Amino acid sequence: MEAExxxxxxxxxxxxxxxxxxxxxxxxxxxxxxxSDLSGEAANEALSLGIINEISSTDNLLNRASVxxxxxxxxxxxxxxxxxxxxxxxxxxxxxxxxxxxxxxxxVENHPNRSSYVACHPIAGTENNGPSAAFSTLYxxxxxxxxxxxxSNGKALETALEITExxxxxxxxxxxxxxxxxxxxxxxxSHISSFTLGQTVLEVEENEKxxxxxxxxxxxxxxxxAKSSPEMWAPIFVENSKNILEVLNAYIAxxxxxxxxxxKADSSALFAAMKKTNRIRAVLENGAKQKSETKELIN
Amino acid sequence: MEAExxxxxxxxxxxxxxxxxxxxxxxxxxxxxxxSDLSGEAANEALSLGIINEISSTDNLLNRASVxxxxxxxxxxxxxxxxxxxxxxxxxxxxxxxxxxxxxxxxVENHPNRSSYVACHPIAGTENNGPSAAFSTLYxxxxxxxxxxxxSNGKALETALEITExxxxxxxxxxxxxxxxxxxxxxxxSHISSFTLGQTVLEVEENEKxxxxxxxxxxxxxxxxAKSSPEMWAPIFVENSKNILEVLNAYIAxxxxxxxxxxKADSSALFAAMKKTNRIRAVLENGAKQKSETKELIN
Numbered sequence: 204m205e206a207e208x209x210x211x212x213x214x215x216x217x218x219x220x221x222x223x224x225x226x227x228x229x230x231x232x233x234x235x236x237x238x239s240d241l242s243g244e245a246a247n248e249a250l251s252l253g254i255i256n257e258i259s260s261t262d263n264l265l266n267r268a269s270v271x272x273x274x275x276x277x278x279x280x281x282x283x284x285x286x287x288x289x290x291x292x293x294x295x296x297x298x299x300x301x302x303x304x305x306x307x308x309x310x311v312e313n314h315p316n317r318s319s320y321v322a323c324h325p326i327a328g329t330e331n332n333g334p335s336a337a338f339s340t341l342y343x344x345x346x347x348x349x350x351x352x353x354x355s356n357g358k359a360l361e362t363a364l365e366i367t368e369x370x371x372x373x374x375x376x377x378x379x380x381x382x383x384x385x386x387x388x389x390x391x392x393s394h395i396s397s398f399t400l401g402q403t404v405l406e407v408e409e410n411e412k413x414x415x416x417x418x419x420x421x422x423x424x425x426x427x428x429a430k431s432s433p434e435m436w437a438p439i440f441v442e443n444s445k446n447i448l449e450v451l452n453a454y455i456a457x458x459x460x461x462x463x464x465x466x467k468a469d470s471s472a473l474f475a476a477m478k479k480t481n482r483i484r485a486v487l488e489n490g491a492k493q494k495s496e497t498k499e500l501i502n
Numbered sequence: 503m504e505a506e507x508x509x510x511x512x513x514x515x516x517x518x519x520x521x522x523x524x525x526x527x528x529x530x531x532x533x534x535x536x537x538s539d540l541s542g543e544a545a546n547e548a549l550s551l552g553i554i555n556e557i558s559s560t561d562n563l564l565n566r567a568s569v570x571x572x573x574x575x576x577x578x579x580x581x582x583x584x585x586x587x588x589x590x591x592x593x594x595x596x597x598x599x600x601x602x603x604x605x606x607x608x609x610v611e612n613h614p615n616r617s618s619y620v621a622c623h624p625i626a627g628t629e630n631n632g633p634s635a636a637f638s639t640l641y642x643x644x645x646x647x648x649x650x651x652x653x654s655n656g657k658a659l660e661t662a663l664e665i666t667e668x669x670x671x672x673x674x675x676x677x678x679x680x681x682x683x684x685x686x687x688x689x690x691x692s693h694i695s696s697f698t699l700g701q702t703v704l705e706v707e708e709n710e711k712x713x714x715x716x717x718x719x720x721x722x723x724x725x726x727x728a729k730s731s732p733e734m735w736a737p738i739f740v741e742n743s744k745n746i747l748e749v750l751n752a753y754i755a756x757x758x759x760x761x762x763x764x765x766k767a768d769s770s771a772l773f774a775a776m777k778k779t780n781r782i783r784a785v786l787e788n789g790a791k792q793k794s795e796t797k798e799l800i801n
Contacts (some may be wrong), residue, residue, distance in 0.1 A: 289545060303567070358679050373717070385710060385713050386716055389713055392702065393699065393724040394720065400695050400778050401544075404688060404782075405779060416674060417674070417685055419626060419627065419689060420626075420628075424692075425723070425724055429779050429782050430780060430783045433772070433774075433776035433777045440763075440772055441764065451757060454698060455758070458753070458754055461697070461739075462747060464739075465739050467779070468624060468743060471736075474736040476697070479704075481728070483700040483703075484629075486714055489714075
């Protein structure tokens with residue numbers, strides 16, 4: 204356990220960074236949270252909500268924080284991470300929380316201070332953003348993926364694992380290339396399917412008022428991610444374009460297959476396709492079961 | 503208010519029919535619920551769960567029930583509805599709950615007893631099915647769409663409205679053609695996007711074990727409808743194929759647009775597209791507000 208009095212720096216005070224700050228303070232890990240955000244409004248909001256103790260410049264943060272958590276869009280992370288590593292002390296630990304990992308990994312792969320950095324992707328979030336969306340239990344029971352752990356030094360990895368535990372998360376190790384390929388399927392595609400669903404219905408709604416009066420909980424559930432932050436998601440789609448394009452092609456091919464079955468009025472083919480996909484229920488339930496078994500192995 | 507002692511017949515004892523039965527009994531509208539289901543297992547389950555009072559043949563149901571509610575797949579409704587109308591008494595009321603309306607409407611448009619029938623579509627459901635999925639509050643606060651109301655007689659419409667109120671629903675009137683076009687957008691497309699999302703991820707999962715360990719709540723929300731019943735949905739897709747194909751084409755075109763923006767690494771176009779779709783948040787919230795205003799006008 205860290206000694207009391209740890210100072211933590213958080214760069215990016217939205218849902219992700221704000222929720223880390225709240226949790227680390229609540230659990231007594233952080234004595235003081237220094238926060239930085241490009242938006243002065245967000246920084247002031249985080250301060251007045253008690254998420255951070257001080258609004259801080261990056262320099263001040265590098266001077267005083269023993270741990271720095273980066274929770275900003277992935278393109279911005281690619282810019283700030285090398286700068287932080289240029290100036291960090293040997294016992295400082297820098298963690299990022301971005302949803303794509305290999306582009307960031309490439310930017311720092313030859314950096315002399317690479318080992319002070321731990322690449323994390325906590326699989327947690329909501330469709331809301333900004334400091335007011337943050338809450339201390341966002342990460343509880345979720346998975347934190349740590350990428351390329353062999354490139355981090357012992358102290359850095361240990362700190363990341365301690366924070367993972369304090370956030371109530373289980374850890375999973377992957378390499379960053381594998382991470383980006385898999386996450387394109389289970390996260391990035393969901394966001395695109397949801398954004399395009401929302402777009403399609405909004406486009407027709409211009410001519411067909413009151414269409415949303417007919418929308419039920421199924422539509423609300425499927426379109427929920429279309430409320431997500433474009434600031435965060437545009438960079439993710441660009442950074443992980445190769446994997447996402449592959450996944451999008453597979454998705455569109457499956458939609459075309461449904462189109463063909465519907466054109467042919469082929470009830471039994473539609474039935475068979477849906478029946479097969481119903482397996483998702485068991486897989487998601489088994490996934491939850493496997494996760495708790497994995498926990499035993501890792502902890 | 504109906505006199506106590508009303509006997510209601512329910513054809514189809516799954517989530518939809520079972521939930522109507524539970525509600526009508528709980529609220530004291532129905533004294534006796536006669537239930538019929540193609541599956542003997544489902545009928546026995548409904549009986550043992552106390553959803554119905556008696557397992558009944560269609561003939562017995564026609565003899566004894568003053569109201570008959572059809573809650574079976576839409577292709578099966580098209581077959582049974584004319585048979586029920588052939589044999590119904592002048593003061594009996596027949597209601598169906600299917601998710602497509604114009605194909606059913608066409609089947610009975612020239613039937614001499616057409617006016618005993620009320621075409622309903624309660625916008626309510628979950629991804630679960632069978633008698634054990636039924637619960638009495640499924641419909642509370644939701645919208646019941648009544649189609650082509652001018653084709654139903656006064657007594658039939660009055661009964662449907664009374665049941666709508668007892669189920670805790672608000673009513674919305676549409677014609678069946680308009681209904682089917684709109685519902686393709688806000689319900690049928692969501693189901694196809696969710697089924698194909700589940701399929702796409704399951705296909706890659708065959709080679710990439712543990713991918714679901716990386717799935718968060720966003721994926722779970724977007725893929726939830728892929729757990730839905732193929733028995734119910736295959737007929738819906740076939741019955742409403744013309745509208746669904748139009749909607750699917752619009753959806754695929756939007757996905758292709760995302761593909762192009764991602765291929766070009768066009769962050770600002772992606773940002774703009776997502777920002778525009780973020781309006782869905784306000785629209786859904788306004789929709790909820792408008793619904794309660796509409797209630798004032800209709801009731």
